[in-house]
Amino acid sequence: MIINHPLLGPRDAAEFVYLGDASLIDRPDWQDPLAAEKFHDYLYLRDNPVGNHRELWYHEQGDRSWLVVTRNTLTHEIIKVELATDVARKRGRSR
C-alpha cells in the first residue's frame, strides 16, 4: 500500500506502523465519574467496519508523525490522509 503523506507525498506503507481505530485519539477524562467504563469502551470497543475506516498510522521510518488515514477495509483504497495532531486539535484535544 502507499500512503500519501500530507507533508512528504506518497510513501510505502511499509515505512509505517499501524495502530488502529482513530478513536484512540479520544482518550477519556480520568476524572469522569464513569471513567472506568469510558476507558473500557475507549480501549476495547473500537470501530471495525467493512468500508471506510479512520485509523492511526505512525511514520516510524519517516518523519515520526502520526497520521489519521481514512481507508476502505474492503478495497484498501485510501480516501484521506491527515496529520493526527491536526485531527486531535480539531477534536478538542489540547494540553
Add this chain to the structure above:
Amino acid sequence: MSQPHRINGGLTDRTQALHFTFNGKAMQGYAGDTLASALLANGQRLVGRSFKYHRPRGIFSAGSEEPNALVELRRDAHCEPNTRATVAELFDGLEARSQNHRGSLEFDLMAATDLLSPFLSAGFYYKTFMWPKAFWEKFYEPIIRASAGLGRLSGQSDPDFYDKGFLHCDLLVIGAGPAGLAAALAAGRSGARVVLADEDFVLGGRLNAETMQIGGQMGSAWAAAAGGELAAMGNVRLMPRTTVYGAYDHGIFGALERRTDHLADTTGAPRQILWRVYARRSILAAGATERPIAFANNDRPGVMLAGAVRTYANRFGVTPGRRVAVFTNNDDGWRTATDLAGKGVEITAIIDTRKIRPLASIPGVVIMTGAHVTGTAGRKGIKAITLNTGQRIPADCLAVSGGWNPNVHLTCHQRGRPVWDNDISAFVPGGDLPPGMTVAGAANGTLTLAAALKEGHATANAALKSLGFTPSRSQAPVAEDEPRTLEAFWHVRAGRGRAWLDFQNDVTVKDVKLAHQEGFRSVEHLKRYTTLGMATDQGRTANIPALAIMAECTGKTIAETGTTIFRPPYTPVPIGALAGRARGKDFRPYRLTPSHKWASENGATFVETGNWLRAQWFARPGEKGWRDSVDREVRMTRASVGICDVTTLGKIDIQGRDAAEFLNRIYANGFAKLAVGKVRYGLMLREDGIAYDDGTTAHLAENHYVMTTTTANAVLVFRRLEFARQCLWPDLDVHLISATDGWAQFAVAGPNARALLAKLVDAPFDISNEAFPFMACASLSVCGGTPARLFRISFSGELAYEIAVPARFGDAMIRALMAAGKEFDAIPYGTEALGVMRIEKGHAAGNELNGQTTALNLGLGRMVSKKKDCIGNVLSERAELNRPDAVRLVGFKPVDRAESLAAGAHFINRGDPADMDHDQGWMSSVAFSPMLGHSIGLGFISRGHERMGEIVRAVDPIRKREVEVEITSPHFFDPEGERLRV
C-alpha cells in the same frame, strides 16, 4: 543427425550448438532454444510422470502454462526441482532430469497405481485409511507422501544469492507481445518513464511463434526492431526474463527478474532479483493461453496444444512430430496445419468439431469437420488417433486447440472477477480492475493481431493522457486481422478411457462428474475436492474446460458457475528470491555497542539481544565454563569495581516547556517535581494498566530530560511517547529525539567506582557522596575535555554510576576506564553478571515485565499514582487485576541450598497435586548467587508478599525436577540498600 526433429527456419542460432544432458543422455541444441524445444528436437517425447497415476507425460505447451514437462535442473545444492522445460533457457552444460518416478522414467514402478485408478477417484482418501486408527500416520500417510510430491529439494542450503530492488515508473507494461510492444512504443515516445517486462527471454510474445506480418515485416523481425528502439530510449527499462507475478495495492507490483538461470556459471552475481515496481499506471498485455479439448487418453506424450506446435516449428525450427494431426474447434488450429505443412512436415489429418467448410486444403491430408477425436493409441507416445467415425489415423503428434483464454490473472489479484465473453467463449477482464490498470490485446480478449496492436497503442495513449503526458503522434503499427472464429467445445463424450483435464494432478472428466454427484458443486468445492487446478501450473489449461463440464452437470452457464479466485503469484516464485539478502547473518542488521571492538579483543562472548550484540561474559584463562567467569565478574564487581557497557538501553532526549508535565502523565509515578540534577526511577503502564517498561529519567537542565528505557522496548516507548504527544496532548510543548546511539554509556559499579571515576572526571567537578549523591546527574567533562554525562544510578545495588560520552569516544572511554581501573582490579562484566546482580537485588527485568504483570504483581503497586492523569492508572483499578490472591513478585531459595532452581518452574503448595488447578505461580528468573553461595530465584506466587518463610514446591516436570523452595524477600543481597548510598 543428432537432432532428428530439427527443421529449417526459426530464431535459434544454428552457429551456436549447446550441449546438455537429459537423464544423463547427451544431447545438443542451439542458442535460443528452451530445454523443451531442444528435447523435442532430439526426439525426446517422454519427459515426466503425472502426480497421482504416474502416467507418461510429454511436453504439452511452449510456455509457463506447462503442466507436464517438469524437470530437475542442475545438480547437488544447485538442483532446482519442478522446473518447466518450456521456459528453461538452454545453456551449454545444462543437466536436466525427469522426476516423480521410481526406477527409470521409462519404467516407473509407481505406474502400477494407474491400474488402481477406479479406486483412486477424486477424494477417495477421505473415505478410507481410517482403520486401524494408528495406521494413518505410520503406514498410509508415509506411502501417500512418498508417492506424491514432485521434484526433490537437495536438502542443502541454497548456494545462490538473491537480491531485491525498487523500480518506479509512470507506466508498467506487462507482456512484450504485440499489444505490449505497441503500448511501450507509444509510451516511450511520449517521454513517460516506462517499464516493459516479459517472462520470455525474447521480446515479441506470439509474434515469434507465428508467421504474421506487421508493416510488411515478419512479426518477429518487427518485434526485434521495436525492442531495439525501446532499448535506445533512456526513459524505458526493458526487462526480459521478468515475470510480473502479483498486483498489490495502490499500483505496487511484484516482479521476478531471472538473471543467471540461463547461464552455466552462476557464481558471484545474484541469481534472481525481486523487484517491487511502483507504477502510476499499468497495462496488462499478458496475452492468452490456449486450452485443450478433453477426450479419452488425451494425456499421452505427443498430444500438444496446437499453438505450441506452431511455436516449436516457427520459433525454434523444431517439429514435435513427423506426422502431425490437428484437432480443433476454431480457426487457429488450421494455422498449425498450414504452418507446419509449409515447412514440409507431414500433416495427417485436420479434425474440426465445427461443421464448417474446410479453411485450407493440403494435399494428402484427411480433413474432417463436425468430427471428434475419441481416443489415442501409444503407451509412451501417441502413434495414432481414432475418430468418432471409427477411423484410425496415424499421428505421432496431435495438435489440439480448444480456443484461447485471456491471461486475466493480474486483473483479479485485488477484487476483480472476470466476466464471460460468449464471442470467444472465455473469461475476459471484468470491471473491477486494480486501480490504474488497463488491459490490452489478447489478455483483454482481443485475439487478433491488428486489433491487439491498435489496442496496445490506444490503451497506452489513454494512460499517458490520464497522467498528463502528451501522447506522441506515432500511429499504431499496421497489420491484418487473422480469422478467429470458434465454437465452444469442451470434451468428447464418446470414446473409452479417461479424459484428462488437469494433466499434472490427474483430474479427469469423471472426477468432475463425481464431485458433482457428491455435492461439491461450487467451483471452490470442485477445486478442493478434486485438486483440479492446484498443481504447479495452477490449472492454466485445465480450469475452464473443467468449469464447462461442471456447468453442464448443474445445467448452469459457465458465467453462472464462475471461476475460482486467481491469487498471486502468476507463476511460482522461489522463496530465496522473496527473501532476498535476508539469510544467515544478513537476516537482520547488527547493532554493535561502542565497546564492541574492545570487548572482542578481551575475550567477550557475545549474545544477541534484539538486534544488539552484547558482551555476555569475559572469559579469563583457566576458567572452565561461563559460570566461572560470571561468578568472578559478580564477586569482583561487588568487591572492587566492574564496568559494563549499557549503551543498549534506550535513551530519549526530551525537551520542551511542558516536558515535566508530559513525563508526569507518561509515568505511573510522579515526575512533576523532579529537580534539575536529579534522576528518578519511573514505571510506565500500558493504558490497560499492565506494567510496560521501566527506567530512569534524568532532569539535565530546565526543560530538558533524558529518559532511559529497557533495551527491548526502546523503539516501542518512543512510538508511544510520540502518540501521546501528537494524538493525546497536541498542545503540550514537548519534543523527542532518540539519543540511544549518540552516547556510549558505561555502568561503573562497586565500592571503588567513585575512586575510579574520580581519575577521569575533569576538575573541578566533585563527585563526592555529598556533592553528587545517589540519584544525582550532571553534564560535565572527562579525560581532559570530552563532554560527558554522569548519572549516579545503580542496577547492581553497588555504589554505581553510569558515565556517558559521545559514541565516537566509546572505544577510547572503555580503554580509559580499564586503564584507570587497573589499580582497583577493575573488570568488565557482561549481561550475565548484570543479570545475577539484579536478581540478587530483586529488580524486575524482561522476564518479570513480560506484558502480563501489573504494578501490583511486581510489588510496585504503590508507585501508581491515583492523584493525577497518567497512562494506565484508570484501568489498572479493574477488579480482577486487584484480586487479593493475585500473584506477587517475591524471592525463592532452595530449602536444600545445594539444589539449583529453574526458571519456568511452577509453584505448587506442599501436599497439593501438581496440576493446573493447583498452580500457584511461576519462577521467572534464577541465578546462582556467588555472594550467597546458592541458587536464588525471583518468581510470582499467589499472595506471595504474605507468605514469607513458607515452603512450596517448585515443580518443573518438563525437566523432570522438583525442588522445595522457601519464599523470601526478593532483595537477597544488601536488602537495606546501604551499599549504593555510600
Add this chain to the structure above:
Amino acid sequence: MRYSAMRVLLEGLTGNRGWKPVWRDPEPKPQYDVVIVGGGGHGLATAYYLAKQFGQQNIAVLEKGWIGSGNVGRNTTIIRSNYLLPGNEPFYEFSLKLWEGLEQDFNYNAMVSQRSILNLIHSDPQRDAFARRANAMLLAGADAELVDAAQLRRELPFLDFDNARFPIRGGLFQRRGGTVRHDAVAWGYARGADSLGVDIIQNCEVTGFNIDNGICRGVETTRGNIRAGKTAVCVAGSSSRVMALAGMRLPIESHVLQAFVTEGLKPLLPGVITFGAGHFYVSQSDKGGLVFGGDIDGYNSYAQRGNLPVVEDVCEGGMAIMPMIGRARLLRSWGGIMDMSMDGSPFIDKTHIDGLYFNGGWCYGGFKATPASGYCYAHLLAKDTPHPTATEYRLDRFARGHLIDEKGQGAQPNLH
C-alpha cells in the same frame, strides 16, 4: 452411507456410481430450535456436537457462500495445544484430544497427522518462557518436550545451526501437535451433522436479527425469515459486521492473515516448525507442498488478500532458519480474515440479548480449536452454562480485568 475401504473398493468396481452427496441441499424451514450462523469449521462442528452429544434435533447452519469458505478453508492446518495460561491450555488440550478421535467419530478421513510441532528457542529468556509454558502444558495433561540444540541438530539437520543471525538454542516440541487436511474438517463435520438431521443451508446470508424486547427470536436472511429458539453466531472474520446487525460492538478487529504453499516436493519436513525470532512457521502437506505463514498484515481488512511486505518478511524468516528452501517456489498465497481479539483469546458466550450467542475472536488460532469450539459452544447452547474448559471466554472479561493475554501485548489486536 458409511465410508470404508470396502466401500471404496465396491464403488470402484461399479464405476463409482453409488456415491451420494456428502450433505443434502435442503430448503430452509421456517423455524429451528437452534440456528447457527456461519458454515465454517466452528459452526459445522457446533451443529455436529449439538446433534450428537447434546441430543438437539432441529438445527440449521446458515452459510452465506459455500461451506468451509472462510478460515477453515484457508489456513495453515496446524493443530496443537501448546498454550500457557489456565484460561486457554485446558481448552486447547481438550480440542487436541477431540482431534485425536475425530475421524473415527465422524467417519471421514481428515488426515489428522500428529507429526509434531516445534517452537525454536533462540535466547535464554525465551527458554525460560517456554519452560514455563511447557510446564503449564504438562500440568494440564498435555505433552511437551524441551530439547537442546544438539538434539535438534540430530532431528532436523537442515536447520541453520551454524550461521543463523539468531542462533538456534533449542526448542519446545509438542509431539502430539501436527496438521489436519483443513477442507476435510469442514466436509467431515458437515457430513456428520447432515447425517444427524442438521440442515446445512448454503448461499443463505443473514441480513438481520429479529430482536424483540431484548430477546432474539430468529434471523432475517436472503432466503427469508427463520425463527430460532437460539441463535448462535459463529462467523470469525465477519464477527463485527454480523453482530453490528444486533447492535453490538465487539472487542475484535478484523485483520488479514496471509498463508502460502509451495510447489509439491518429495518429503522434506517431518513436522511443523516455528521460528522463534522471526515470523515463520511451516509444515509439509501430504501432497508435498510446504505450507507456511507468518504475521498478519497488521491493518484492519476484510479484503482476503495481503501485501508484499509480509510475504517478504515471512520468506525472510524461512530462509533465516532453513536456507535449503531457497529453491522451493511459492506457488500460491491467500488471505483470510482473522477475528483478532483485544487479548488474543476467544469468546464463547451468551450476549446481553436473550437467545443470542456469540463465538468468535479466534485470532489466527481458530483452526486447531475447531472441535473444542464446536463442542463447548454446543454445551453452552444446550445447557446455558459454559463447558468446564471454556469458562473464561466471556465478553465481559475486559471490564472485569480478566485478561487472557498469552503474548502480553495488551489491547493491540495486530500484535497477538
Add this chain to the structure above:
Amino acid sequence: MSKSVSEPASEYRLHPMPFLGGYDQVFSGLSLREAVGLAIVSIALPRGNPAGPALEKAFGTALPEVGKSANAANDKYRLLRLGSEQVFVLFEHATADAESEIAALIGGAAYTTDQTDSWVALSVQGARVRAVLARICPLDLHGGVFAIGNVARTSMEHLGTIILRTDEDQFLLLSASSSAQSFLHALETSIRYTA
C-alpha cells in the same frame, strides 16, 4: 567552540574513532566515503511559540519546506527539514561541541540536541549511484521526483536512513551509528550486485 583555551589536563585523553574508521573506497563508476567530521545538530521547533523568524535570522535563510534542504547564508550550515517540527543542521565541525555552537547561534529560539554521534554519514557518488541505491532504497530517486537538495527519511535493509541528494549523481546517507557496519555492508553488497 574550537579546540581552545582551557582544556583540563588528563592522562586519559580520549581520541574519537569514526564509526567506519574513515572508510573511503572507489569502485568502478562509484565512490563511497564516510563523511568524517560532519556535525549534526537537531533543532526542535517549539509548539505555540514560532521560532521561524529567529531561525531565519540566525541562518540567513528561511527554513526549508519539509523534505527539502537549504544552505545558510554563510554556506557553512546545511539545514535539512525532516519534519514539521524538526530540522537537522549539518556542518563541518571536528570537536564534540557542535550543539553548543548551534544553541548559541539561535539564542534559545528552539531546542537543540547533538545528533552527531547518533549517525554514521556516507557519501556515495558516481554514474551508477541510482542503480546501486535502487536495490535498497524504496524512494523514487529520479531527478524529476527527488531533486538536488531533497531530503527524506526512510528505511533501507531494515535500517532507518536519511537520504539527501547533494548532486545529480551524489547522495549523503545517514544511518544509525550502532549499525554502521551493517549499513555499509548493505551498500557494499548493492555495489557488488550491480557491478
